[in-house]
Amino acid sequence: MSSMIQAVRMALHVAEERHGVTDIFGEDVGPPLGGAFTATQGLKRAWNSPLDERGIVGTSIGLGLAGCRNVAEIQFCDYAFNTIDLLKLGGMMSWASHGDWNCPITIMTPVGSGIRGSIYHSHSFDATATHIHGWKIAMPSNPKDAYALLLSCIVDPNPCMFLIPKALMRSRAAPGEEIPGIDVDDRGLSKLIDAPLGDRSKWTPQWPDTPDLFIPVGEAATVRKGRDLTVVSYGRTLPLCVKAADSLAAEGIEAEVIDLRWLAPYDWERIKESVKRTGRALFVNEDTEITNFGEHLARRTTEEFFYELLAPPKVLAGAAIPGIGLADNLEMASVPQLPSITQAMRDLAASKP
Amino acid sequence: MSSMIQAVRMALHVAEERHGVTDIFGEDVGPPLGGAFTATQGLKRAWNSPLDERGIVGTSIGLGLAGCRNVAEIQFCDYAFNTIDLLKLGGMMSWASHGDWNCPITIMTPVGSGIRGSIYHSHSFDATATHIHGWKIAMPSNPKDAYALLLSCIVDPNPCMFLIPKALMRSRAAPGEEIPGIDVDDRGLSKLIDAPLGDRSKWTPQWPDTPDLFIPVGEAATVRKGRDLTVVSYGRTLPLCVKAADSLAAEGIEAEVIDLRWLAPYDWERIKESVKRTGRALFVNEDTEITNFGEHLARRTTEEFFYELLAPPKVLAGAAIPGIGLADNLEMASVPQLPSITQAMRDLAASKP
């Protein structure tokens, strides 16, 4: 079972081999390290940039305008907040030129909490990203989706953001959810594609022969069927929602869980069909809760089918504070965790019209 | 009747004379121009900075940390998107140091549409700003509030943003809503405090003796009472909401209009009291509609008093596109205007439970 970070790496390999990716770059992306999270080890097109996020985003756009499909990494999304103007410009190359240009780039960045990253390595980026129009935005919750979403971003002619939940970097594919073409066990895969500790200058990866997988832009997945309420989430909180749903089944509560996967454009039809059926909606993410993307989904839900709802749509998100504190208690109290998610689902299921 | 821009200028004068403001700075803020919108003409402490928004925000924070209360201007909020990380840092000086420091600064910037500013002089900043925690955020809809809100920002020990709706810069105080101490007419006031065209090097303003006015942080104003629906807005769209409400009275619809004034912290008690009474809520702003501050207010409204609502809360906001096009038709179609606001209010009042 590949981990999410291995899946990302394999997708990048496939992209540079078969989809014409010319550059994979960013801080510490090239040798010797191959990425702060090992996402870019052993890739032919990976190189180290200067420590300058504005230069990274600008260069990515420039390469894209010159027809070079590329993947640029911001080491942590926390360090993308000095580039919002450039992201806005990248997102408007087509629109502002009235369709004269496109910009086929992917910005990849780790997001969110879960590794005790303290104030400046725990930020979420989904609220910020979804407010920058002209980008397609993907965020996986499992390795196979990570692989397919990243490839889908890369082949798209538009600028795409690929947000990788830090907390799930080392999570492994569930049985039956493996990327095809990997016919070795975890250790075997690690031997093939994880760089050894120490000197790597003579190492070359042995890539398994994995196929092209894509997820149509804007297509969510219903990962658990249920009749009592609809939970819409993505990234780190998605597996927690599934876990909570599974545990609530014992209480007779059957929650449907939708993994959004694409935040822009997003799968409104699926949300609509589900919420109309269950009458109850919970939107879970870990970005801070004032001016939050879940609030957009909740207001649209309310606006469009208020009269069919059995309970008020609810948003469970991060606390509206400037950052996430380092100490365990602080991080736990700052962003949704399994108990708070379970409780929110239980409460919503119980609320009577 | 002073215009909003004159009110801002008078507040800055009072602030440098009586409230210890040491610096008012930014691009073209000092002589000879005194600000792209004339906000800083004739002020003693106004000076021109390099063309570097990151330096402006950083220097403002630095001055603040050294105890110098200051007002820094970003010429258009469109040019603050390369400084979001610094704004985040400014907003967390107290929180991250666990209360060891504070940062008494005000960032002032013109926002929004209404002057055919095209793609990069029409952005709103309220969605972005309200997602940066640790800042107090004010946005006036009339000259007197502009005066009082700016002074309130300046004397606050925390970082504050003062967002000035470009479209209202030249709007004048309504009768009875004049800043006290101005005992001349419009022309008279202009003679006293507007810099002459041409050479200004020998000009000095004659400031009227205006008093300290403050608006308690977080206090909204109910600018029109009504029983049928509650409209919450701020900035450019606020006077349009009032106008729409006045015209709808002829149709027998009585809308209550709340001018939020402070976006952070905001006056939840007032919204709550009103919406519980009217059962209908419309949130109007002109920032783009995905991950929008009005969506936060709408979801909180739904979450907290769903069962008391007579209709789904509605958000009327800007179109989710990368920018606002220059041509008249494009700008009109991109952000709420009087007809769309009136229609949204009419529809909401008509929607039957």
Next chain:
Amino acid sequence: MSIDPNAPLTNEQLIKLHSLMVQGRVLEERLIQMYKQGDGYFWIGGPGEEAFNVPLGMLIHKGQGPEFDYLHFHYRQSATLLAMGADPVDALRQMKNTATDPYSGGRNFGGHPSIRKWNIVPVASTIETQYTMAPGTAMAQKRHGGRGITIVTGGDAGTAEGDFATCLVWSSRPMEPLPVLMIVTNNKWGISTAAAPQHGEKNVADRGRAFGIECKTIDGNDPEVAWREIASAMEYVRTTRRPFLLESIVSRLYGHSSASGANPVTDEADCLKGFEARLEARKILTREQMDSLRQKFTDELQLAHRRVREEPQPDGKTIYDHVFQTRDLVRGG
């Protein structure tokens, strides 16, 4: 095809240069008139920079894709576009934000072109962001081989933005120096802010030195000097595949933009006047020839103005068009 920078310009070339400078000036004057007559909301442009901008346009290797020059312009480049062969009427269309505006469909301010077939990337109002993107196109060109280079232009005040330094850093990396011609047109102003009190550097171009970047400050008011220096800087970049920082001292003849009135100033050198005096003295053109040339362009553009005024405005329903592309236009070309 390489150009010898030191070969004196032929009379034919000088006449062409002059004609384009005149046309450029007349175009800006027309755009200002459009603004003043209410046929446009905002004017910004380059009157006073023709002596630099025209040679630049003439020397650009124009076309689509990495073998041609990539152009990251700012908002004072109309004369460069003319020299490249752009239709001046398109500048009027963008000024009037018509649906026929080929650069932005009436979305962007005048002076903000985008022409993919000539590698002119969309001009943005955000000062200096173009300098962050230039290394990207230059990298593509370095790999592609050939003589294509990236040219980025901006003003003096804007160099205070970190993005200018970004371009210096990224184009001079020992692991991959880039074929970027960085141009700073120094008019000694940023809107109302005088340069002198703000700039610790004697010349902006000196900032390249620490990075081992070739740099030079030139008199941009003399088109022959400009031609020679641009050609020579381009030749350096085309052949060495390394960066060059060229600072050109220019005038700002109608103030910053319509925001500052767009009225003629009298205290700055007019490159066109100087050049015309020289052409007359050298007997290359007579005053009459030059006057009638100017009249011809003026008449043409006045007519064009009338026509453009009648062209349709974009429909409000189109605001969502082109948010996303369905085809990859920039690859394959």
Next chain:
Amino acid sequence: MSIDPNAPLTNEQLIKLHSLMVQGRVLEERLIQMYKQGDGYFWIGGPGEEAFNVPLGMLIHKGQGPEFDYLHFHYRQSATLLAMGADPVDALRQMKNTATDPYSGGRNFGGHPSIRKWNIVPVASTIETQYTMAPGTAMAQKRHGGRGITIVTGGDAGTAEGDFATCLVWSSRPMEPLPVLMIVTNNKWGISTAAAPQHGEKNVADRGRAFGIECKTIDGNDPEVAWREIASAMEYVRTTRRPFLLESIVSRLYGHSSASGANPVTDEADCLKGFEARLEARKILTREQMDSLRQKFTDELQLAHRRVREEPQPDGKTIYDHVFQTRDLVRGG
């Protein structure tokens, strides 16, 4: 009180310097051990920079408000804090993110102090942002008069951020040059990225020259050189009220941070070893004295580690504390 940079250090001063260097090294080793024993989630610090960081701390004019030095540090400054008189146990507390951590109440990573009474502004993880804020405190000092200066520190790779250029631009404006001592500790690495292929500049300090900023690159592994050069740069800034850019070549003895393992490296010069050999040769200290000093600090910090381990963790309910201040702490002081 001014210091003569060229006066040789007295034996007493050398012994104090050495003692602080040893204490600084031992503190970092303890912090690394804490990390390795699970008493902290992340380590980053300055082992290898003591020869520069200790003299810096000793020479800082410490106190609150504009007559004292304002300090915009990065995350490798623990030895500077020790030299200023900070309690090393507080570094342990931040490492263990206890409620007693006086710098951030358990919110921030170790190595991220904030001490208002000494003008140490909150250290942030964001590389180079401190360089945008330094001009602000320096401006306050320029106006206030006196000898207080602003000191900002950062690494070599970080100078690629535009913020470094922002500090150069803002501190050298002819209208108001600022008393900023800009320090770059150049360890030739940014995490895993070697400096050489990324830097077109021969010395980072050369970037000051174009701005007329005094600049110098020094051997930061020699504490006597560092003392002299820091003292001399400070004296320049204190008296001329103008900026100075000081680049110090240093070692990185345990890699970048715990993210890269925090294991000792063997191929970089150890400033402490070099200094100790010299002290021994000059008969200022014996090997035994130095060994027992090290042992003493090691024992003290081991005990402190045990104590800190038992100190309370912050309560989750406190996350909203101090989002806003009710009082103005920085004015009046």
